[in-house]
Amino acid sequence: MTHAVRRPRATVLTGILPQHWWAGSALLVGALMLAGQAGAQDLIKTHGYSYFGELKYPADFAHLDYVNPDAPKGGEISEWAPGTFDGFNPYFRGGNTAALSTAPFEAIVTTTADDPTALYCYLCTTMEYPEDLSYVIFNLRDDVTFSDGSPMTADDIKFSYDTFMEQGLPEFRAAFEGQITQVEVLDPHRIKFSFGEDAPRRDRIGLAATFPPFSRAEWERDERRIDQTWETPPMGTGPYMLTDFEYGRTLTYGRNPNFWGADLPINVGRNNFDAIRIEYFADGDTAFEAFKAGEYTFRVENSSLQWATGYDFPGIQNGSVVKAELPDGNLSPGQAFIFNLKDPKFQDPKVREAIGLMFNFEWSNATLFYGLYERVTSFWGNSDMMAEGLPTEGELAILQPLVDAGQLDPAILTEEAVMPPASSDGQLDRGNLRRASALLDEAGWVTGDDGIRRKDGQTLDIAFLESSPSFDRVINPYVENLKRLGVNARLDRVDPAQETERTRSGDWDIVTHSFAMSLEPGTELKQWFGSETAEDSSRNLMGLADPAIDSIIDTVVAADTQDDMKSAVRALDRTLRAYGFWVPEWFKGVHTVAYYDMYEHPENLPPYALGETDFWWFNAEKAAALKASGALR
Template sequence: MTDPISALLRRMRPVLAGVLIAAVAGQAQAAPDDIVTSYGFSTYAESGMKYPEGFAHLDYVNPDAPKGGEISVWAQGTFDSMNPFTRKGRAGNLSSIPYERLLSDVADDAYGAYCLLCETLEYPESQDWVIFTLRPEARFADGTPVTAGDVVFTVDLFLEQGLPSFAQAVKQLYEKVEALDERRVKFTFRQGVPRKGLISQAGATIVFPKHWFDETGARLDESRMEIPPGSGPYQLDSYDVNRRITYARNPDYWGWDLPINRGRFNFDRIRVEYFADANAAMEAFKAGVYTFREETSSLQWATAYEFPAAEKGWVRVTTLPDGNIPASTGFVFNLRRDKFADPRLREALSLMYNSEWTNETLQYGLFEQRSSYWENSDLAAQGIPEGAELALLQSLGDAIAPEILTGPAVLAHESGSRQMDRGNLRRASELLEQAGWIVGDDGMLRKDGKTLDIEFLAYNPSFDRIIQPYVSNLQRLGVNAVYNRVDPAQYTNLERDHQFDMVYDGYQNGPEEALGISQRFGSEDAEYSLFNPAGYSSEAVDTLIERLIDARTLDEMKIAIRAIDRVLRQARLMVPTWYKANYWIAYWDMFGHPETLPPYSLGQLDFWWYDAEKAGALRAAGALR
């Protein structure tokens, strides 16, 4: 499982990206005064929305899935808060689960979103404003109605006390947010701000109960264990700090009968068990302490899943396809630090990471090497630019390196079968010499009398075996490289405050981009954005982002993304590492899932279900307590 802050940031990617903007022709009705009223959005008319108004249920769910039982997962480290929306403390896993948004995306429609808390939305063709009409039946878990006043309060709360990288960006977008009556809330957008992404931004608003904050005096920016009731199907049930958290399905949830919710949220309970390290978690899974495990470690996947319960068929071990664009992860340079300013230095440091040796020797050959920021999709730049993409890049003039126009998109470097590739070592030495770094008699690189000091910051012990060989290679190059593994809470604070040289992190990009891409790669937000761990900024990318936001068709958007991809890859703001195009999962054979999974979600906590008959058979066999 992913820690809740990271999960929140990933969810904010489509929020800020404005995945869904204009209602599609034929799926929304324009009134005589040119006001569009619709049940959902799709950015580009040619992409359409998959589900028509009045659909019965999502295609990928089992609408008759049984309700009941429990699924349990694991998390690593500790937690000292159940508030995932503050920078203080380390929030409990899944702690944002009780809260809903005005609009919801679905797992088989990359370009569509649908009303959830709202029943309709309306806006002029100019998209200067949008009005959401809330569902009259929408309720918080304490029984109080969800009102337009709650929406206004929540927006103001996030703008005043929310994550700075979010609040600073969003407050520039809204002129005002006002409750027109109990059920209608209007977002008016600032003049001069591109309209693409704004309605989607508003629709992705999480809604809190104003009365709870008024009664408790709680703040969004404080670490605390007490949380407001949400309007979602699951609410916090209990917790034992640093040991477990349990969320319970709300039998009185207001939205059970919505078509978008049929066949979903089937478990009575979702339990999270905490462990200090991955090895302890694996042993606990084997013993049935928790029942579902999504594996990310190639070491564990290759070596840890032959145990008695699996051999007897009590535990299912399998792979399932993952159609998402993989996160563009790697060893990220903190470009806010002057020592990383020269791209020749960054390329040299990248050459010391041996991806082939790492994959074959340490990762059992289970991964593929990533090059693109939109890997495994048609958004990845390929070969030499041509046609409209070339013309777009040519319009940037001297803002980009000329080789971007004439050469193929930068690929991850190749390495040999030994940990230290001597050819890459020579090339890296040449680049560093060109950048003014000279090796002294002691074998250390120096520039202006200072050594090249680099600290790798991490918290996960499973990364030791990956990072240490890379650090060793850098040391042979003459870099004063060290590896510092800290506790998870300290790591969270240091990374949020950008107090690091290099970390293993990345960028979560998607099949459609708009305003939110500025949070990840734009210059204006680079200094403080939590979405941009490298602190990358570029005049060329800023211009390309403007072209992307102005795109009127899906093809224009894709061309702009491919151009951005080329510039990012040329900039070498991180050392790209591995990805995989499927899920590695293991679970005690007591769950069911649809035969065909949607492309954009595994859905184990969403549309899987508890099979009471299978669970009974496991208990009868003595497999589970």
């Protein structure tokens, strides 16, 4: 398949949480609880916060362990993005949002790529909270400025909080509303967040610290709103700001020469490029040809076909382009075909199971993917939170009451965790075909004389909604297998704008979706799987609403020990997989990248970020040699 790993849709937004894109990972809402030195009486004052374990970095650290503190500043890195864009609002589901749209924004705290569940003061110097976590006070830096040089104050942060809670995505407000009961500006550089008694302890500080500060003066002057498309981004406090763009074609973020935080220890060796440019292309094949021609210079390769067969062009042969596999310690991405559970035909688990049996990963991997991929099996793959085998004692304590209440099938207690079905080397596995046929017969979908299955006079029609031509190679064989089952299946290929609109409106049967879980899950799980967000969500796109799953999510959120949290996550993973709203796709456990040989990175990369726009750097001498040789214009 041309693109074996799907790029996330730029317009499928996940809430208010700003993507810390320069670190290559999102700020984890659920990563919280007690850390730091004990202060007077019950008040704790600290530079960072971690619910489980110790902070990796002390208050006086010089720089992050994985950066080159002497990395030079300068040059440009350029990458590509698919489709088009028509706005810059990453917190709104309307339109097609530009890549790097969170680039101007920062948060009160930040994470690192080697301590991803800890929160370190960033826009603050310290945080203060009592042992009962009824509130947190952030002592803000007095030197933080927006890109125009105007100072950021506590009032700007309160303004951002109020704006998000009034105008933010419904799925975010449904999951988090009521957890913060009051926000008080104590002075220009101190702000206090108070929490409701029912607010999950592990989520409190992370939620309060997450809102990116907006300039209240600018927003009121320009009458901005979060629930509207932004033709240009508002000011932020970040190291980069939009300097040039052409709608739908290209955009560039340039270094802010007056960035307030350039000399902070946490920024040493980072933000090394003068400019980050994104070029847009209609499809991956066109983008690859542009890369070979030097129209952009860094490529994260998501195509097994290109990786296996395409990298024999002159740039590779003469050494001007580097092809590399770099370590990736992240959770395996939960990429999958998902069912629209609001459609009556998909509400029958037998129908979903039958359709899943017809996807032959083994044949696809050998024939289409050159054996480069592994099957997605879990929402928390590549971690010890993945459910395996029979339920553990901790899982049973969570699952048994739900079985007793009639909310879960008793089989979940005695059967091993659901794994995707294995298939034969041939495109159509006849054993799986027989199993799928029996399931549809039991569900009342009977094969007619024309070979098409019907129920109550209606044919079993299924369409795969897809905008990327690169998915044709994998979906078309899947469609052929389904037709052999008697399903009236087809590939419904549309342009990216149509795909975005139809997924939002619910006009789809099956679509590819990516579930990006965290290493310390919290309330954000309600955005992914909770009944609260089933009607309108960019995360809970399938429309999942199940009381047992809601109950397990509550158990995960309430867990006070790491062991309890992991047991609850395994129980959730087991239950989600048993529900069967997905057909797991594929992943690879390394970063496959190609780039013009003028970029360098630290010898030891951190486990949770590739970080090419964060802590890589530009070698001016190598760039000059590439231009002199004609490899780059």
